[in-house]
Amino acid sequence: MKTFIIGLIIGVLLVPAGAYFAARLGMLPVATASSPLPMETLIAKTALRAKLRREAPKRAGVPADPADLEAGAAVYKTNCAQCHGLPGQPQPAAARGMFPPAPQLLSADGMVTDDPVGVTYWKVKNGIRLTGMPAWSGTLNEQQMWQVSQLLAHADKLPPDVMAKLQ
Template identity: 30%
Template sequence: MNRTAKTVLATLGVGALLAVLAAFSVIYSGVFNVAATVEDAPPLRSVLVATREASIWRHARDIQAPPLGGAGQMERGFRIYREWCVMCHAPPGRPVPPMAKGLNPEAPAMVEEAEEMSPAELFWVTRNGIRFTGMPAWEASLSDTQIWDVVAFMRTLPRMTPADYDALDRRVPRAGDATNVQ
């Protein structure tokens, strides 16, 4: 190995060691503020969003969605969404719910997400959650069938007006109602 190659390798080695030391300094000094009230710098936010989107696409790509929108499926999904999701994901035409105001990153508007994401991606996110956000993994609480019901409901959100949502809310019994037959 010639002298130039040795110098380049030594420089790269020293650079890598300095990068590791800098990372440990940031991690263990507490200088990086992890408070949810701190906005991420735009470059960091871009990296995090790109990482999230690529991961969702990769992990959902082989999921085969069942037929969606069957008899009662959307209403079953609505019941679950109304009970467990609206605390963070506002229904059509509604303001951000109080629970969601402190989330960083903020919970996405499902009206837009349901239009942009495939059913498989919606299923994967709902089932597995998103690490480092407020999105839990619902696989511990819901069956895959129930998650697909929620996906069927979410797919209707882009076409749903606030009046449509209110009508559905009035028509579909709440959990625990004497008239609630599942």
């Protein structure tokens, strides 16, 4: 029992000590081009998913009317396009150099149209820690955050007027 406890204490101390020395020796990845730490992606994704399940609103704060989508397009162009891009345009420079990369939310392979609008709203409002995704609750009002979320939820079927706003 005694050796077990001593072993346990050494084990508990060795792991953080090892991590500390790895950090001091410059062995941990901090550059955007480095690959993620073991379990980094798993932990970040699991934590985010659990949070969204608890906190993402189930009902949309504004409808997906043409007027709201158009207002969402204006919000997007001013605040989001520099990272998340515009339809038919090359990927912005900032998006290419980030880790994790900023998905191109208006291009077919980066859309979040399968996510409930409340999930997108939560991410817009709170940002995503350990990524370049800022929180917008201090900059945009509730209505604007919902409008841009509705825009992204309907990105695969936007009316021509809204598409024109994004050009």
